[in-house]
Amino acid sequence: MPNAWGPGVARVLLNIWRRVRWPLAIFGLILVALVIYRIPAVIEQERTAETVDRIYAQRLTPEHVDGKHLPPPPDPAQVDATIEGVDANQNGIRDDVELAIFEKYPNSPYTRAAELQYAMALQLYLTEVFNSETWRAVANQSSRASMCLSTTYPRTNLEEYFVVIERRVAEVESYQLNTEARRQAKDRTDEFTTSGGSDDRNYCDIN
Amino acid sequence: MTEIIVTLTRMRRTTAYLFALLIFFPGLTLAATCIQQGYTVIFVNGVLNDFEKAEDSKTELGRKIGGTFNGESVSIKLGHNQSHIAGLGDFAQSVGQIFDNPISYYDRDTILRQIHSEVTTRKVLLVGHSQGTFYTNELYSYLVDHGVPRESIAVYNLATPANRVAGGGAYLTSANDQLVLRVRQYAAAASAPGPLQSNILIPISAEESTKLFGGHSFSGAYLTGAAARIVRDIETALSGLKASGVSDSDGCFIPPPTTVSYKVQKVGFAALDPLAKTSVSVAAVTGKAVVTATQKASAAAAALAKTIGNALSSFGGKAKVSASTQGAAAASAVPQNPIPAPQATVSANITPSPVSAVVPAPPVPNTPIPAQAESQPISPPPAPDPVAVPAPIPAPFSIAPGFGGDGGASAASVVEESQPAPVVVVPLAVASPDDSALFGTSSVTVTGTTTSGFLVALAYGADTASTTADMNGDWSATLSLPEGVTAIGIVASDADGNTSDALTRNITVDTTPPDAPALVVDECSAFGSAYCEIATTTVNVSWSSVADALYYALTKNAAISATTTATTLQFVIDTNATTTFSVAAYDLAGNGATSADVSVYVYIPAPRPRPPVPGMMML
Numbered sequence: 001m002p003n004a005w006g007p008g009v010a011r012v013l014l015n016i017w018r019r020v021r022w023p024l025a026i027f028g029l030i031l032v033a034l035v036i037y038r039i040p041a042v043i044e045q046e047r048t049a050e051t052v053d054r055i056y057a058q059r060l061t062p063e064h065v066d067g068k069h070l071p072p073p074p075d076p077a078q079v080d081a082t083i084e085g086v087d088a089n090q091n092g093i094r095d096d097v098e099l100a101i102f103e104k105y106p107n108s109p110y111t112r113a114a115e116l117q118y119a120m121a122l123q124l125y126l127t128e129v130f131n132s133e134t135w136r137a138v139a140n141q142s143s144r145a146s147m148c149l150s151t152t153y154p155r156t157n158l159e160e161y162f163v164v165i166e167r168r169v170a171e172v173e174s175y176q177l178n179t180e181a182r183r184q185a186k187d188r189t190d191e192f193t194t195s196g197g198s199d200d201r202n203y204c205d206i207n
Numbered sequence: 208m209t210e211i212i213v214t215l216t217r218m219r220r221t222t223a224y225l226f227a228l229l230i231f232f233p234g235l236t237l238a239a240t241c242i243q244q245g246y247t248v249i250f251v252n253g254v255l256n257d258f259e260k261a262e263d264s265k266t267e268l269g270r271k272i273g274g275t276f277n278g279e280s281v282s283i284k285l286g287h288n289q290s291h292i293a294g295l296g297d298f299a300q301s302v303g304q305i306f307d308n309p310i311s312y313y314d315r316d317t318i319l320r321q322i323h324s325e326v327t328t329r330k331v332l333l334v335g336h337s338q339g340t341f342y343t344n345e346l347y348s349y350l351v352d353h354g355v356p357r358e359s360i361a362v363y364n365l366a367t368p369a370n371r372v373a374g375g376g377a378y379l380t381s382a383n384d385q386l387v388l389r390v391r392q393y394a395a396a397a398s399a400p401g402p403l404q405s406n407i408l409i410p411i412s413a414e415e416s417t418k419l420f421g422g423h424s425f426s427g428a429y430l431t432g433a434a435a436r437i438v439r440d441i442e443t444a445l446s447g448l449k450a451s452g453v454s455d456s457d458g459c460f461i462p463p464p465t466t467v468s469y470k471v472q473k474v475g476f477a478a479l480d481p482l483a484k485t486s487v488s489v490a491a492v493t494g495k496a497v498v499t500a501t502q503k504a505s506a507a508a509a510a511l512a513k514t515i516g517n518a519l520s521s522f523g524g525k526a527k528v529s530a531s532t533q534g535a536a537a538a539s540a541v542p543q544n545p546i547p548a549p550q551a552t553v554s555a556n557i558t559p560s561p562v563s564a565v566v567p568a569p570p571v572p573n574t575p576i577p578a579q580a581e582s583q584p585i586s587p588p589p590a591p592d593p594v595a596v597p598a599p600i601p602a603p604f605s606i607a608p609g610f611g612g613d614g615g616a617s618a619a620s621v622v623e624e625s626q627p628a629p630v631v632v633v634p635l636a637v638a639s640p641d642d643s644a645l646f647g648t649s650s651v652t653v654t655g656t657t658t659s660g661f662l663v664a665l666a667y668g669a670d671t672a673s674t675t676a677d678m679n680g681d682w683s684a685t686l687s688l689p690e691g692v693t694a695i696g697i698v699a700s701d702a703d704g705n706t707s708d709a710l711t712r713n714i715t716v717d718t719t720p721p722d723a724p725a726l727v728v729d730e731c732s733a734f735g736s737a738y739c740e741i742a743t744t745t746v747n748v749s750w751s752s753v754a755d756a757l758y759y760a761l762t763k764n765a766a767i768s769a770t771t772t773a774t775t776l777q778f779v780i781d782t783n784a785t786t787t788f789s790v791a792a793y794d795l796a797g798n799g800a801t802s803a804d805v806s807v808y809v810y811i812p813a814p815r816p817r818p819p820v821p822g823m824m825m826l
Contacts (some may be wrong), residue, residue, distance in 0.1 A: 150270040158435040163636035201280035
């Protein structure tokens with residue numbers, strides 16, 4: 001089949017190709033370099049997305065509160081050996097904290113649930129925060145849990161209500177941030193503080 | 208490289224799309240839907256509050272307000288008022304704002320951008336503290352001009368140096384607020400509009416009194432001393448909001464555009480703020496070292512002068528006090544801190560009682576309040592006196608006095624002179640049990656908090672008990688209560704006999720167990736005994752319903768197998784073995800009663816092996 005464009009057109013195209021091939025090659029190389037340069041950031045983004053999903057998926061369930069799945073008392077030598085601590089039943093709540101809350105509130109499942117939810121959120125600060133995105137997700141969970149705690153006492157006497165609620169907040173924080181290493185680890189996450197938050201108004205995982 | 212390709216391949220599609228969106232539309236912000244239901248409370252902090260501190264204040268306010276009001280959800284958000292140039296920028300801005308002529312709208316616009324995606328309800332309440340109150344006023348004006356109906360938004364300001372509250376909102380300013388008092392004096396001297404009159408007297412705690420501007424901090428003064436009043440005022444403000452207009456899918460207001468001026472300021476602050484922060488830190492450390500060295504030198508000089516004086520007196524017989532000794536003594540009597548004492552503004556006779564300190568007056572509308580109209584027995588702030596205005600504060604460790612939320616250098620010796628006499632507050636709270644709690648045991652432990660070392664007395668029936676709060680302020684007392692309802696009265700007291708308000712708990716003790724249920728295995732009913740043999744592995748266990756039983760716990764071979772509110776359960780049990788069942792009924796108080804055991808033996812003979820068929824081939 002004869003060339004429909006003819007030799008003249010082919011020559012023009014060849015001419016164009018000769019002129020643009022080097023710029024195109026350089027552009028391509030730059031593009032490849034940029035893509036390679038961006039790969040760590042993209043990987044970081046993917047890791048962040050997975051962590052954020054995991055943080056938001058962390059919810060208290062009735063099994064965490066009913067007392068039938070309590071972990072055994074952790075080995076005293078291991079309790080404070082690491083920042084993360086021991087979580088034998090893998091529910092996101094440190095075992096020593098979980099047992100302390102159950103011991104404090106054996107007959108108050110609702111208060112127990114709210115404190116466990118707050119403990120779970122505080123644990124996330126120690127285990128999942130490595131940038132602003134993850135900090136924001138944990139801060140949202142923590143804020144929800146904090147608001148949930150505010151529902152554990154009647155507001156009929158406001159002064160009394162304030163004292164009890166703040167006491168319960170401080171109680172969980174003292175369980176959770178019980179060593180200097182853990183307090184410092186929590187403080188280190190402050191470098192990632194950033195604005196913005198979700199508008200999840202379902203404060204308590206268990207109502 | 209292969210790993211990288213695999214990782215890229217595994218990237219979730221949504222992430223990739225979002226990434227692409229953000230690359231091509233870097234200015235893209237996601238607008239939130241604006242709904243009629245619910246409330247959004249925006250807290251705007253004062254200066255020298257970093258984000259974390261402001262976030263903590265917001266969270267604490269949120270817990271106090273609670274998550275619902277009038278059956279609708281309440282969401283608390285932070286409109287972070289950033290500090291610039293280590294507070295100097297804020298100070299300059301505040302001066303402009305006092306004259307209603309701010310230097311820049313950068314911070315206001317930053318807050319608006321920040322909250323744009325977070326405000327999801329039509330009804331909005333802006334709560335400001337300190338310099339944040341200037342911003343809540345500015346935000347109000349902006350928002351009503353950009354999509355928010357006036358009846359849907361209100362402002363409530365705390366510790367405000369401003370002379371108004373936008374939209375006629377309420378405010379709360381303590382007569383003990385040293386910063387507002389100082390601003391009032393400066394404003395009078397400069398013929399500028401002064402802050403609104405104080406309308407409450409909040410006692411200052413010992414910790415707060417050590418701060419340069421005691422009585423001003425959001426958390427340490429206002430939330431600590433007047434939380435109930437603040438919450439009631441906020442609830443009043445919320446109840447006045449109406450969600451007019453329709454729900455909007457483009458957000459609740461139009462955010463300000465990103466202008467070149469805004470970008471320039473952003474870049475400028477991004478460069479200046481960290482530099483200024485570092486400079487202040489270095490200056491603080493250096494200043495502290497200089498002060499310490501000066502103090503040591505002064506002490507050494509005094510000791511040397513004393514030694515010389517003693518030596519001279521031993522030689523001269525009658526002691527002569529040298530000029531240098533007097534100088535050293537005088538020097539040691541002079542406070543090291545050169546900050547002049549602020550003017551006393553609260554007379555000593557207004558020391559309130561712990562309860563009456565927070566005057567339960569209704570929210571004060573935004574109208575000029577004459578001094579005599581104050582609804583409480585406190586002296587009005589002194590008339591502005593240019594002569595009495597303190598000199599500018601040469602604060603070596605704090606650059607700007609500013610309108611801070613919680614910051615400020617320590618100046619205890621100065622502040623003490625201007626504080627009212629210490630107020631004795633006897634706090635008391637009962638952590639457990641809740642009122643109307645039910646116990647299945649006569650031994651009931653009551654726990655709570657008060658001040659460390661305070662005595663807590665409990666009266667119940669004809670008996671009393673007492674305990675002392677530990678070093679953390681925690682206390683507990685174990686009482687032996689009779690069957691039925693007992694009212695417990697609880698009071699805390701200090702060593703001087705000051706007492707708290709009495710709290711009560713009505714506790715019910717119910718140690719009477721319910722009736723024991725009667726259990727049967729249906730397949731054994733023909734046997735009518737506690738033991739039977741059957742030829743089936745599926746058994747139906749049932750029992751009689753018991754009045755007052757909250758639930759039943761079924762035990763199979765000495766282990767709890769199930770808890771249920773039903774009165775029948777089906778089991779598959781082992782063959783050629785005995786299985787023993789029992790069931791316990793539990794009431795609300797946790798008392799239980801267990802049925803008699805019923806044992807079942809399943810006998811299913813094993814099939815006999817068939818004799819081999821003659822002629823069959825084994826493969």
